Amino acid sequence: MGTMTDTAFKRGVAEFRRQGVPVAAMLLLVLLAWYGGTWALNAPGAIERVLPPDGAWTWQDLLAATMDMQRPVLPAPHQVALDFWSSLVDWPLDSPRNLMYHVAVTAESTLWGFVMGTILGLVLSVCIVHSRTLDRALLPWIVASQTVPVLAIAPIVLVILGSLGFSGVAPKAVIAMYLCFFPVTVAMVQGLRSPQVIETEMMHTYAASRWQALWLLRLPSALPFLFPALRVGIAAGLVGAMVAELPTGAVAGLGARLLTGSYYGNTIQIWSALVMSALLGLALTSVVALVERAMLRHRHQP
Protein backbone atom coordinates (compact mmCIF):
# COMPACT_ATOMS: atom_id res chain seq x y z
CA MET A 1 0.00 0.00 0.00
CA GLY A 2 2.78 2.38 1.02
CA THR A 3 4.81 1.58 -2.10
CA MET A 4 1.79 2.15 -4.29
CA THR A 5 1.17 5.65 -3.00
CA ASP A 6 4.91 6.14 -3.21
CA THR A 7 5.04 5.37 -6.92
CA ALA A 8 1.90 7.41 -7.52
CA PHE A 9 3.57 10.27 -5.67
CA LYS A 10 6.76 9.90 -7.72
CA ARG A 11 4.75 9.83 -10.92
CA GLY A 12 2.95 12.95 -9.80
CA VAL A 13 6.23 14.69 -9.13
CA ALA A 14 7.59 13.64 -12.54
CA GLU A 15 4.40 14.88 -14.21
CA PHE A 16 4.70 18.20 -12.39
CA ARG A 17 8.34 18.56 -13.43
CA ARG A 18 7.43 17.87 -17.04
CA GLN A 19 4.40 20.14 -17.30
CA GLY A 20 4.12 22.23 -14.16
CA VAL A 21 7.62 23.65 -13.94
CA PRO A 22 7.67 25.35 -17.38
CA VAL A 23 4.21 26.82 -16.76
CA ALA A 24 5.17 28.05 -13.29
CA ALA A 25 8.42 29.54 -14.59
CA MET A 26 6.56 31.38 -17.33
CA LEU A 27 3.97 32.65 -14.85
CA LEU A 28 6.74 33.96 -12.59
CA LEU A 29 8.35 35.78 -15.51
CA VAL A 30 5.04 37.35 -16.53
CA LEU A 31 4.37 38.48 -12.95
CA LEU A 32 7.86 40.00 -12.68
CA ALA A 33 7.43 41.84 -15.97
CA TRP A 34 3.97 42.98 -14.87
CA TYR A 35 5.28 44.38 -11.57
CA GLY A 36 8.12 46.05 -13.46
CA GLY A 37 5.60 47.58 -15.85
CA THR A 38 3.38 48.69 -12.98
CA TRP A 39 6.23 50.51 -11.38
CA ALA A 40 7.48 52.14 -14.60
CA LEU A 41 4.08 53.21 -15.94
CA ASN A 42 2.62 54.47 -12.69
CA ALA A 43 5.70 56.31 -11.43
CA PRO A 44 5.00 59.63 -13.27
CA GLY A 45 1.40 59.72 -12.00
CA ALA A 46 2.46 58.80 -8.48
CA ILE A 47 5.07 61.55 -8.36
CA GLU A 48 2.59 64.08 -9.70
CA ARG A 49 -0.49 63.22 -7.65
CA VAL A 50 0.26 60.94 -4.68
CA LEU A 51 3.68 61.79 -3.29
CA PRO A 52 4.32 65.09 -1.42
CA PRO A 53 5.10 67.77 -4.01
CA ASP A 54 8.05 69.07 -1.98
CA GLY A 55 10.13 66.04 -2.98
CA ALA A 56 10.33 64.63 0.54
CA TRP A 57 9.93 60.96 -0.44
CA THR A 58 12.21 57.96 -0.77
CA TRP A 59 12.24 55.35 -3.53
CA GLN A 60 10.44 52.99 -1.15
CA ASP A 61 7.60 55.53 -0.94
CA LEU A 62 7.50 55.70 -4.73
CA LEU A 63 7.43 51.91 -5.07
CA ALA A 64 4.65 51.60 -2.49
CA ALA A 65 2.65 54.37 -4.18
CA THR A 66 2.89 52.81 -7.68
CA MET A 67 1.61 49.51 -6.30
CA ASP A 68 -1.45 51.05 -4.67
CA MET A 69 -2.85 53.71 -6.98
CA GLN A 70 -6.56 54.57 -7.13
CA ARG A 71 -6.58 54.81 -10.95
CA PRO A 72 -3.33 53.26 -12.05
CA VAL A 73 -2.25 53.26 -15.69
CA LEU A 74 -1.39 49.61 -15.12
CA PRO A 75 -2.75 48.04 -11.95
CA ALA A 76 -0.48 45.68 -10.03
CA PRO A 77 -1.38 41.96 -10.23
CA HIS A 78 -2.35 41.85 -6.54
CA GLN A 79 -4.71 44.80 -7.02
CA VAL A 80 -6.45 42.96 -9.85
CA ALA A 81 -6.54 39.75 -7.83
CA LEU A 82 -8.05 41.52 -4.82
CA ASP A 83 -10.70 43.30 -6.92
CA PHE A 84 -11.48 40.03 -8.69
CA TRP A 85 -11.82 38.13 -5.43
CA SER A 86 -13.86 40.79 -3.67
CA SER A 87 -16.32 40.97 -6.56
CA LEU A 88 -16.89 37.22 -6.19
CA VAL A 89 -17.24 37.03 -2.41
CA ASP A 90 -18.45 40.46 -1.29
CA TRP A 91 -21.53 40.70 -3.52
CA PRO A 92 -24.50 38.41 -4.13
CA LEU A 93 -24.60 36.55 -7.43
CA ASP A 94 -27.38 38.73 -8.85
CA SER A 95 -25.56 41.96 -8.13
CA PRO A 96 -23.95 43.80 -11.06
CA ARG A 97 -20.93 44.22 -8.77
CA ASN A 98 -20.35 40.46 -8.93
CA LEU A 99 -18.32 39.35 -11.96
CA MET A 100 -20.18 36.03 -12.08
CA TYR A 101 -23.36 37.97 -12.88
CA HIS A 102 -21.65 39.36 -15.97
CA VAL A 103 -20.16 35.97 -16.82
CA ALA A 104 -23.67 34.51 -16.85
CA VAL A 105 -24.98 37.29 -19.13
CA THR A 106 -22.08 36.98 -21.60
CA ALA A 107 -21.99 33.18 -21.49
CA GLU A 108 -25.70 33.02 -22.30
CA SER A 109 -25.41 35.01 -25.52
CA THR A 110 -22.12 33.26 -26.37
CA LEU A 111 -23.68 29.82 -26.03
CA TRP A 112 -26.81 30.74 -28.01
CA GLY A 113 -24.60 32.22 -30.71
CA PHE A 114 -22.38 29.16 -30.63
CA VAL A 115 -25.31 26.78 -31.04
CA MET A 116 -26.88 28.84 -33.84
CA GLY A 117 -23.51 29.38 -35.54
CA THR A 118 -22.68 25.69 -35.40
CA ILE A 119 -26.04 24.72 -36.86
CA LEU A 120 -25.73 27.38 -39.57
CA GLY A 121 -22.18 26.22 -40.34
CA LEU A 122 -23.30 22.57 -40.55
CA VAL A 123 -26.24 23.37 -42.82
CA LEU A 124 -24.12 25.59 -45.09
CA SER A 125 -21.33 23.02 -45.36
CA VAL A 126 -23.75 20.19 -46.20
CA CYS A 127 -25.35 22.39 -48.92
CA ILE A 128 -21.94 23.37 -50.29
CA VAL A 129 -20.66 19.80 -50.40
CA HIS A 130 -23.79 18.48 -52.11
CA SER A 131 -24.24 21.18 -54.72
CA ARG A 132 -21.61 22.48 -57.08
CA THR A 133 -23.75 25.55 -57.74
CA LEU A 134 -24.05 26.40 -54.07
CA ASP A 135 -20.34 25.77 -53.65
CA ARG A 136 -19.58 28.48 -56.18
CA ALA A 137 -22.43 30.76 -55.11
CA LEU A 138 -22.02 30.66 -51.33
CA LEU A 139 -18.35 30.27 -50.55
CA PRO A 140 -17.17 33.71 -51.82
CA TRP A 141 -19.94 35.41 -49.79
CA ILE A 142 -19.08 33.45 -46.69
CA VAL A 143 -15.43 34.46 -46.97
CA ALA A 144 -16.38 38.07 -47.73
CA SER A 145 -18.68 38.18 -44.70
CA GLN A 146 -15.68 37.73 -42.44
CA THR A 147 -13.78 40.67 -43.92
CA VAL A 148 -16.44 43.06 -42.56
CA PRO A 149 -15.31 44.00 -39.04
CA VAL A 150 -17.68 42.78 -36.34
CA LEU A 151 -17.43 46.20 -34.69
CA ALA A 152 -19.17 47.67 -37.75
CA ILE A 153 -21.76 44.92 -38.04
CA ALA A 154 -22.76 44.90 -34.38
CA PRO A 155 -24.59 48.27 -34.19
CA ILE A 156 -26.37 47.60 -37.49
CA VAL A 157 -27.61 44.21 -36.31
CA LEU A 158 -28.70 45.69 -32.98
CA VAL A 159 -30.65 48.50 -34.65
CA ILE A 160 -32.34 46.25 -37.21
CA LEU A 161 -33.24 43.47 -34.76
CA GLY A 162 -34.30 46.08 -32.21
CA SER A 163 -36.73 47.61 -34.71
CA LEU A 164 -38.15 44.14 -35.29
CA GLY A 165 -38.77 43.78 -31.60
CA PHE A 166 -35.81 41.59 -30.73
CA SER A 167 -33.83 42.77 -27.77
CA GLY A 168 -31.86 41.22 -24.94
CA VAL A 169 -30.07 38.00 -25.78
CA ALA A 170 -31.18 37.58 -29.41
CA PRO A 171 -29.16 40.38 -31.09
CA LYS A 172 -26.04 39.52 -29.09
CA ALA A 173 -26.39 35.85 -29.96
CA VAL A 174 -26.75 36.76 -33.65
CA ILE A 175 -23.46 38.66 -33.55
CA ALA A 176 -21.76 35.78 -31.73
CA MET A 177 -23.19 33.47 -34.40
CA TYR A 178 -21.75 35.70 -37.12
CA LEU A 179 -18.25 34.97 -35.83
CA CYS A 180 -18.98 31.31 -34.95
CA PHE A 181 -20.36 29.93 -38.19
CA PHE A 182 -17.34 30.74 -40.33
CA PRO A 183 -14.72 28.37 -38.89
CA VAL A 184 -17.38 25.64 -38.62
CA THR A 185 -18.41 26.04 -42.27
CA VAL A 186 -14.86 26.03 -43.62
CA ALA A 187 -13.75 23.06 -41.51
CA MET A 188 -16.89 21.05 -42.27
CA VAL A 189 -16.62 21.60 -46.02
CA GLN A 190 -13.13 20.16 -45.77
CA GLY A 191 -14.21 17.42 -43.35
CA LEU A 192 -17.25 16.30 -45.36
CA ARG A 193 -14.96 15.97 -48.37
CA SER A 194 -12.34 14.02 -46.43
CA PRO A 195 -13.59 10.42 -47.06
CA GLN A 196 -11.33 8.53 -49.43
CA VAL A 197 -12.52 7.49 -52.90
CA ILE A 198 -12.52 3.85 -51.81
CA GLU A 199 -14.88 4.61 -48.88
CA THR A 200 -17.25 6.57 -51.10
CA GLU A 201 -17.25 3.79 -53.71
CA MET A 202 -17.91 1.23 -51.01
CA MET A 203 -21.07 3.11 -49.96
CA HIS A 204 -21.95 3.23 -53.67
CA THR A 205 -21.70 -0.58 -53.96
CA TYR A 206 -24.12 -0.88 -51.01
CA ALA A 207 -26.52 1.34 -52.99
CA ALA A 208 -26.56 3.82 -50.11
CA SER A 209 -28.57 7.01 -50.60
CA ARG A 210 -26.91 10.43 -50.39
CA TRP A 211 -28.34 10.92 -46.92
CA GLN A 212 -27.06 7.56 -45.77
CA ALA A 213 -23.63 8.39 -47.18
CA LEU A 214 -23.78 11.74 -45.37
CA TRP A 215 -24.92 10.31 -42.07
CA LEU A 216 -22.85 7.11 -42.03
CA LEU A 217 -19.66 8.22 -43.76
CA ARG A 218 -19.24 11.94 -44.37
CA LEU A 219 -20.35 13.28 -40.98
CA PRO A 220 -18.32 10.81 -38.87
CA SER A 221 -15.31 11.46 -41.13
CA ALA A 222 -15.73 15.20 -40.59
CA LEU A 223 -15.79 15.09 -36.77
CA PRO A 224 -12.00 15.38 -36.37
CA PHE A 225 -12.24 18.54 -38.51
CA LEU A 226 -15.29 19.87 -36.67
CA PHE A 227 -13.97 19.98 -33.11
CA PRO A 228 -10.93 22.23 -33.66
CA ALA A 229 -13.32 24.57 -35.50
CA LEU A 230 -15.75 24.47 -32.55
CA ARG A 231 -12.92 25.43 -30.19
CA VAL A 232 -12.04 28.39 -32.40
CA GLY A 233 -15.74 29.14 -32.93
CA ILE A 234 -16.74 29.31 -29.28
CA ALA A 235 -13.80 31.62 -28.51
CA ALA A 236 -14.75 33.81 -31.49
CA GLY A 237 -18.37 33.74 -30.30
CA LEU A 238 -17.27 35.06 -26.91
CA VAL A 239 -15.55 37.99 -28.62
CA GLY A 240 -18.71 38.59 -30.66
CA ALA A 241 -20.93 38.50 -27.59
CA MET A 242 -18.70 40.98 -25.74
CA VAL A 243 -18.48 43.35 -28.71
CA ALA A 244 -22.27 43.16 -29.03
CA GLU A 245 -22.64 44.34 -25.44
CA LEU A 246 -20.82 47.59 -26.13
CA PRO A 247 -23.41 49.48 -28.24
CA THR A 248 -26.38 48.34 -26.12
CA GLY A 249 -25.65 50.99 -23.53
CA ALA A 250 -23.43 48.65 -21.58
CA VAL A 251 -25.89 47.35 -19.01
CA ALA A 252 -24.59 43.90 -18.26
CA GLY A 253 -22.00 41.41 -19.42
CA LEU A 254 -18.23 41.30 -19.40
CA GLY A 255 -18.05 43.62 -22.42
CA ALA A 256 -20.25 46.12 -20.60
CA ARG A 257 -18.05 45.78 -17.53
CA LEU A 258 -15.02 46.63 -19.68
CA LEU A 259 -16.81 49.65 -21.11
CA THR A 260 -18.03 51.07 -17.77
CA GLY A 261 -14.52 50.54 -16.42
CA SER A 262 -13.10 52.68 -19.18
CA TYR A 263 -15.87 55.34 -18.81
CA TYR A 264 -14.91 55.92 -15.22
CA GLY A 265 -11.18 55.31 -15.64
CA ASN A 266 -11.46 52.32 -13.33
CA THR A 267 -8.53 50.39 -14.75
CA ILE A 268 -8.61 47.77 -12.01
CA GLN A 269 -12.19 46.89 -12.98
CA ILE A 270 -11.17 46.64 -16.65
CA TRP A 271 -8.40 44.24 -15.78
CA SER A 272 -10.59 42.05 -13.57
CA ALA A 273 -13.16 41.83 -16.34
CA LEU A 274 -10.36 41.04 -18.77
CA VAL A 275 -9.03 38.22 -16.60
CA MET A 276 -12.57 36.92 -16.14
CA SER A 277 -13.27 36.88 -19.88
CA ALA A 278 -9.99 35.03 -20.47
CA LEU A 279 -11.01 32.47 -17.85
CA LEU A 280 -14.47 32.16 -19.42
CA GLY A 281 -12.91 31.61 -22.85
CA LEU A 282 -10.60 29.01 -21.39
CA ALA A 283 -13.49 27.24 -19.65
CA LEU A 284 -15.65 27.21 -22.80
CA THR A 285 -12.89 25.83 -25.04
CA SER A 286 -12.03 23.24 -22.36
CA VAL A 287 -15.62 22.00 -22.35
CA VAL A 288 -15.49 21.61 -26.14
CA ALA A 289 -12.13 19.82 -25.83
CA LEU A 290 -13.61 17.42 -23.25
CA VAL A 291 -16.54 16.60 -25.52
CA GLU A 292 -14.04 16.08 -28.35
CA ARG A 293 -12.02 13.65 -26.28
CA ALA A 294 -15.11 11.71 -25.30
CA MET A 295 -16.46 11.55 -28.87
CA LEU A 296 -13.19 10.63 -30.58
CA ARG A 297 -11.71 8.38 -27.88
CA HIS A 298 -11.91 5.26 -30.05
CA ARG A 299 -10.26 6.80 -33.07
CA HIS A 300 -6.80 5.79 -32.10
CA GLN A 301 -4.43 5.87 -35.05
CA PRO A 302 -1.15 4.32 -33.98
Next chain:
Amino acid sequence: MTISEVPTSPLAASLASARLAVKVRNASVIYQTADTPVHALERIDLDINEGEFVALIGPSGCGKTTLMRVIADLEKISGGEVLVNGVTPHEARLARAYGYVFQAPALFPWRTVLANVTLPLQIQGRSKADSKDIALEHLARVGLTGFEGKYPWQLSGGMQQRVSIARALSFEPKILMMDEPFGALDEITRDRLNEQLQQLWQRERRTVVFVTHSIAEAVYLATRIVVMSPRPGRIVKVIESPLPDERHLGLRDSPEFIAVAHAVREALADGHHD
Protein backbone atom coordinates in the same frame (compact mmCIF):
# COMPACT_ATOMS: atom_id res chain seq x y z
CA MET B 1 -42.19 -21.44 -86.91
CA THR B 2 -39.22 -23.74 -87.23
CA ILE B 3 -37.50 -25.71 -84.56
CA SER B 4 -34.31 -23.73 -84.91
CA GLU B 5 -36.14 -20.67 -83.61
CA VAL B 6 -37.02 -22.22 -80.29
CA PRO B 7 -33.69 -21.68 -78.47
CA THR B 8 -33.72 -18.00 -79.42
CA SER B 9 -37.24 -17.35 -78.08
CA PRO B 10 -37.24 -14.79 -75.25
CA LEU B 11 -38.20 -17.35 -72.63
CA ALA B 12 -35.45 -19.78 -73.57
CA ALA B 13 -32.93 -16.96 -73.77
CA SER B 14 -33.84 -15.70 -70.31
CA LEU B 15 -33.66 -19.23 -68.94
CA ALA B 16 -30.21 -19.66 -70.41
CA SER B 17 -28.99 -16.33 -69.13
CA ALA B 18 -30.42 -16.99 -65.65
CA ARG B 19 -27.55 -19.37 -65.11
CA LEU B 20 -25.15 -16.67 -66.20
CA ALA B 21 -23.99 -14.46 -63.35
CA VAL B 22 -22.13 -12.06 -65.62
CA LYS B 23 -22.34 -11.59 -69.36
CA VAL B 24 -19.95 -9.22 -71.12
CA ARG B 25 -20.34 -8.66 -74.87
CA ASN B 26 -18.06 -6.57 -77.00
CA ALA B 27 -17.47 -4.18 -74.11
CA SER B 28 -15.03 -1.30 -74.49
CA VAL B 29 -13.89 1.42 -72.12
CA ILE B 30 -12.12 4.40 -73.63
CA TYR B 31 -10.70 7.24 -71.55
CA GLN B 32 -10.33 10.58 -73.28
CA THR B 33 -6.96 12.06 -72.37
CA ALA B 34 -5.46 15.33 -73.57
CA ASP B 35 -3.61 13.86 -76.57
CA THR B 36 -4.91 10.38 -77.45
CA PRO B 37 -7.85 8.23 -76.28
CA VAL B 38 -6.72 5.33 -74.07
CA HIS B 39 -8.35 1.96 -74.66
CA ALA B 40 -8.59 0.61 -71.12
CA LEU B 41 -10.74 -2.25 -72.41
CA GLU B 42 -11.24 -3.25 -76.03
CA ARG B 43 -13.99 -5.59 -77.25
CA ILE B 44 -14.18 -7.81 -74.18
CA ASP B 45 -16.34 -10.96 -74.31
CA LEU B 46 -16.72 -12.93 -71.11
CA ASP B 47 -19.37 -15.16 -69.55
CA ILE B 48 -19.24 -16.07 -65.89
CA ASN B 49 -21.53 -18.85 -64.74
CA GLU B 50 -23.13 -18.98 -61.34
CA GLY B 51 -20.90 -20.69 -58.80
CA GLU B 52 -17.68 -20.13 -60.74
CA PHE B 53 -14.52 -18.73 -59.19
CA VAL B 54 -13.01 -16.58 -61.93
CA ALA B 55 -9.60 -14.96 -61.56
CA LEU B 56 -8.66 -11.99 -63.75
CA ILE B 57 -4.89 -11.83 -64.06
CA GLY B 58 -2.52 -9.62 -66.02
CA PRO B 59 0.13 -6.92 -65.70
CA SER B 60 -0.67 -3.38 -64.54
CA GLY B 61 -2.77 -1.47 -67.03
CA CYS B 62 -4.33 -4.56 -68.61
CA GLY B 63 -7.77 -3.46 -67.50
CA LYS B 64 -8.51 -6.31 -65.08
CA THR B 65 -9.64 -3.90 -62.35
CA THR B 66 -11.49 -1.78 -64.93
CA LEU B 67 -13.37 -4.86 -66.14
CA MET B 68 -14.46 -5.69 -62.61
CA ARG B 69 -15.39 -2.06 -61.91
CA VAL B 70 -17.53 -2.10 -65.05
CA ILE B 71 -19.34 -5.21 -63.80
CA ALA B 72 -19.80 -3.50 -60.42
CA ASP B 73 -21.19 -0.28 -61.94
CA LEU B 74 -18.25 1.74 -60.62
CA GLU B 75 -17.25 2.55 -64.20
CA LYS B 76 -19.29 3.10 -67.38
CA ILE B 77 -18.65 1.27 -70.64
CA SER B 78 -18.07 3.28 -73.79
CA GLY B 79 -19.58 0.56 -75.95
CA GLY B 80 -20.93 -2.99 -75.90
CA GLU B 81 -23.14 -4.67 -73.33
CA VAL B 82 -22.74 -5.89 -69.76
CA LEU B 83 -25.38 -7.85 -67.87
CA VAL B 84 -25.20 -8.93 -64.23
CA ASN B 85 -27.82 -11.52 -63.23
CA GLY B 86 -29.56 -10.64 -66.48
CA VAL B 87 -29.91 -6.92 -65.74
CA THR B 88 -27.65 -3.89 -66.23
CA PRO B 89 -24.83 -3.37 -63.71
CA HIS B 90 -26.70 -0.30 -62.42
CA GLU B 91 -29.86 -2.28 -61.67
CA ALA B 92 -27.78 -5.12 -60.24
CA ARG B 93 -26.03 -2.70 -57.89
CA LEU B 94 -29.33 -1.21 -56.71
CA ALA B 95 -30.60 -4.78 -56.17
CA ARG B 96 -27.48 -5.44 -54.06
CA ALA B 97 -26.43 -8.31 -56.30
CA TYR B 98 -22.78 -8.23 -55.35
CA GLY B 99 -20.39 -7.64 -52.47
CA TYR B 100 -17.17 -5.82 -53.30
CA VAL B 101 -13.88 -6.24 -51.45
CA PHE B 102 -11.38 -3.48 -52.15
CA GLN B 103 -7.59 -3.53 -52.06
CA ALA B 104 -7.66 -1.82 -48.67
CA PRO B 105 -10.02 -3.01 -45.91
CA ALA B 106 -11.64 0.48 -45.78
CA LEU B 107 -13.09 -0.16 -42.33
CA PHE B 108 -14.59 2.89 -40.61
CA PRO B 109 -12.31 3.68 -37.65
CA TRP B 110 -15.22 5.04 -35.58
CA ARG B 111 -17.12 1.75 -35.77
CA THR B 112 -16.38 -1.47 -33.95
CA VAL B 113 -15.67 -4.60 -35.96
CA LEU B 114 -19.30 -5.66 -35.44
CA ALA B 115 -20.67 -2.26 -36.49
CA ASN B 116 -18.47 -2.33 -39.59
CA VAL B 117 -19.94 -5.67 -40.64
CA THR B 118 -23.52 -4.51 -39.98
CA LEU B 119 -23.00 -1.34 -42.08
CA PRO B 120 -24.49 -2.74 -45.34
CA LEU B 121 -27.40 -4.25 -43.37
CA GLN B 122 -28.03 -0.91 -41.68
CA ILE B 123 -28.12 0.75 -45.11
CA GLN B 124 -30.66 -1.85 -46.23
CA GLY B 125 -32.82 -0.99 -43.24
CA ARG B 126 -32.57 -4.36 -41.48
CA SER B 127 -33.42 -4.45 -37.80
CA LYS B 128 -30.62 -4.01 -35.28
CA ALA B 129 -31.07 -7.41 -33.65
CA ASP B 130 -31.15 -9.23 -37.00
CA SER B 131 -28.10 -7.38 -38.22
CA LYS B 132 -26.16 -8.27 -35.12
CA ASP B 133 -26.95 -11.98 -35.39
CA ILE B 134 -26.06 -12.03 -39.09
CA ALA B 135 -22.82 -10.10 -38.53
CA LEU B 136 -21.71 -12.38 -35.70
CA GLU B 137 -22.39 -15.39 -37.93
CA HIS B 138 -20.27 -13.92 -40.74
CA LEU B 139 -17.47 -12.95 -38.36
CA ALA B 140 -17.44 -16.56 -37.18
CA ARG B 141 -17.16 -17.75 -40.79
CA VAL B 142 -13.97 -15.71 -41.29
CA GLY B 143 -12.65 -16.87 -37.90
CA LEU B 144 -13.05 -13.63 -35.99
CA THR B 145 -15.38 -14.67 -33.19
CA GLY B 146 -14.51 -12.67 -30.08
CA PHE B 147 -13.21 -9.64 -31.99
CA GLU B 148 -16.61 -8.02 -32.59
CA GLY B 149 -16.11 -5.39 -29.87
CA LYS B 150 -12.66 -4.31 -31.06
CA TYR B 151 -11.91 -1.26 -33.15
CA PRO B 152 -10.17 -1.66 -36.52
CA TRP B 153 -6.83 -0.25 -35.33
CA GLN B 154 -6.63 -3.03 -32.77
CA LEU B 155 -6.56 -5.66 -35.56
CA SER B 156 -3.73 -6.80 -37.85
CA GLY B 157 -3.92 -6.08 -41.58
CA GLY B 158 -4.97 -9.65 -42.35
CA MET B 159 -7.74 -9.56 -39.75
CA GLN B 160 -8.96 -6.21 -41.07
CA GLN B 161 -9.26 -7.66 -44.56
CA ARG B 162 -11.18 -10.63 -43.16
CA VAL B 163 -13.59 -8.18 -41.53
CA SER B 164 -14.06 -6.50 -44.89
CA ILE B 165 -14.84 -9.90 -46.48
CA ALA B 166 -17.40 -10.60 -43.73
CA ARG B 167 -18.87 -7.16 -44.42
CA ALA B 168 -19.10 -7.83 -48.17
CA LEU B 169 -20.84 -11.16 -47.51
CA SER B 170 -23.10 -9.97 -44.69
CA PHE B 171 -26.09 -9.32 -46.95
CA GLU B 172 -25.61 -12.63 -48.82
CA PRO B 173 -24.94 -11.19 -52.26
CA LYS B 174 -24.99 -13.68 -55.13
CA ILE B 175 -21.65 -12.46 -56.45
CA LEU B 176 -18.46 -11.60 -54.57
CA MET B 177 -16.00 -9.30 -56.31
CA MET B 178 -12.50 -8.95 -54.96
CA ASP B 179 -9.95 -6.45 -56.22
CA GLU B 180 -6.48 -7.68 -55.19
CA PRO B 181 -7.80 -8.11 -51.67
CA PHE B 182 -4.60 -9.60 -50.27
CA GLY B 183 -2.13 -7.55 -52.30
CA ALA B 184 -1.01 -5.45 -49.36
CA LEU B 185 -0.45 -8.39 -47.00
CA ASP B 186 2.68 -10.42 -46.30
CA GLU B 187 2.98 -13.79 -48.03
CA ILE B 188 2.33 -15.94 -44.97
CA THR B 189 -0.89 -14.10 -44.13
CA ARG B 190 -1.82 -14.14 -47.77
CA ASP B 191 -1.43 -17.94 -47.99
CA ARG B 192 -3.62 -18.44 -44.95
CA LEU B 193 -6.31 -16.11 -46.26
CA ASN B 194 -6.21 -17.81 -49.68
CA GLU B 195 -6.81 -21.12 -47.96
CA GLN B 196 -9.72 -19.71 -45.95
CA LEU B 197 -11.23 -18.04 -49.02
CA GLN B 198 -10.99 -21.31 -50.95
CA GLN B 199 -12.77 -23.16 -48.16
CA LEU B 200 -15.40 -20.43 -48.00
CA TRP B 201 -16.06 -20.81 -51.72
CA GLN B 202 -16.22 -24.61 -51.43
CA ARG B 203 -18.85 -24.36 -48.70
CA GLU B 204 -21.04 -21.72 -50.33
CA ARG B 205 -20.29 -21.98 -54.08
CA ARG B 206 -20.93 -18.30 -54.49
CA THR B 207 -19.84 -16.71 -57.77
CA VAL B 208 -16.47 -15.01 -57.21
CA VAL B 209 -14.65 -12.59 -59.49
CA PHE B 210 -11.12 -12.14 -58.24
CA VAL B 211 -8.55 -9.67 -59.57
CA THR B 212 -4.90 -10.49 -58.89
CA HIS B 213 -1.42 -10.18 -60.33
CA SER B 214 -0.16 -13.29 -58.56
CA ILE B 215 -0.07 -16.42 -60.72
CA ALA B 216 0.07 -18.73 -57.69
CA GLU B 217 -2.97 -17.04 -56.13
CA ALA B 218 -4.98 -17.22 -59.36
CA VAL B 219 -4.18 -20.90 -59.98
CA TYR B 220 -4.80 -21.91 -56.38
CA LEU B 221 -8.17 -20.19 -56.10
CA ALA B 222 -9.83 -20.09 -59.50
CA THR B 223 -11.86 -22.60 -61.47
CA ARG B 224 -11.25 -20.44 -64.53
CA ILE B 225 -8.36 -18.05 -65.14
CA VAL B 226 -8.82 -15.11 -67.49
CA VAL B 227 -5.45 -13.83 -68.70
CA MET B 228 -5.42 -10.20 -69.83
CA SER B 229 -2.94 -7.96 -71.60
CA PRO B 230 -2.48 -4.17 -71.77
CA ARG B 231 -2.53 -1.54 -74.54
CA PRO B 232 -5.33 -2.07 -75.38
CA GLY B 233 -6.76 -3.96 -72.42
CA ARG B 234 -8.01 -7.30 -73.73
CA ILE B 235 -8.43 -10.98 -72.88
CA VAL B 236 -5.63 -13.10 -74.38
CA LYS B 237 -6.58 -16.50 -73.01
CA VAL B 238 -9.15 -18.20 -70.77
CA ILE B 239 -7.81 -21.25 -68.95
CA GLU B 240 -10.18 -23.81 -67.43
CA SER B 241 -8.54 -25.19 -64.32
CA PRO B 242 -8.24 -29.00 -64.27
CA LEU B 243 -7.61 -28.89 -60.52
CA PRO B 244 -10.22 -30.46 -58.21
CA ASP B 245 -12.64 -28.13 -56.43
CA GLU B 246 -11.34 -29.26 -53.08
CA ARG B 247 -7.88 -27.77 -52.64
CA HIS B 248 -5.23 -27.38 -50.00
CA LEU B 249 -1.99 -25.39 -49.98
CA GLY B 250 0.10 -28.56 -50.55
CA LEU B 251 -1.49 -28.80 -54.00
CA ARG B 252 0.79 -26.01 -55.12
CA ASP B 253 3.70 -28.44 -55.39
CA SER B 254 1.75 -30.96 -57.52
CA PRO B 255 2.56 -31.38 -61.26
CA GLU B 256 -1.03 -30.38 -62.21
CA PHE B 257 -0.73 -27.09 -60.35
CA ILE B 258 2.67 -26.35 -61.89
CA ALA B 259 1.28 -27.17 -65.36
CA VAL B 260 -1.60 -24.67 -64.95
CA ALA B 261 0.75 -22.04 -63.57
CA HIS B 262 3.00 -22.63 -66.55
CA ALA B 263 0.09 -22.20 -68.97
CA VAL B 264 -0.85 -18.91 -67.30
CA ARG B 265 2.75 -17.68 -67.47
CA GLU B 266 2.92 -18.58 -71.16
CA ALA B 267 -0.31 -16.74 -71.88
CA LEU B 268 0.95 -13.66 -69.99
CA ALA B 269 4.18 -13.76 -72.00
CA ASP B 270 2.23 -14.14 -75.29
CA GLY B 271 0.12 -11.14 -74.41
CA HIS B 272 3.24 -9.18 -73.73
CA HIS B 273 4.86 -9.99 -77.09
CA ASP B 274 1.84 -8.91 -79.16
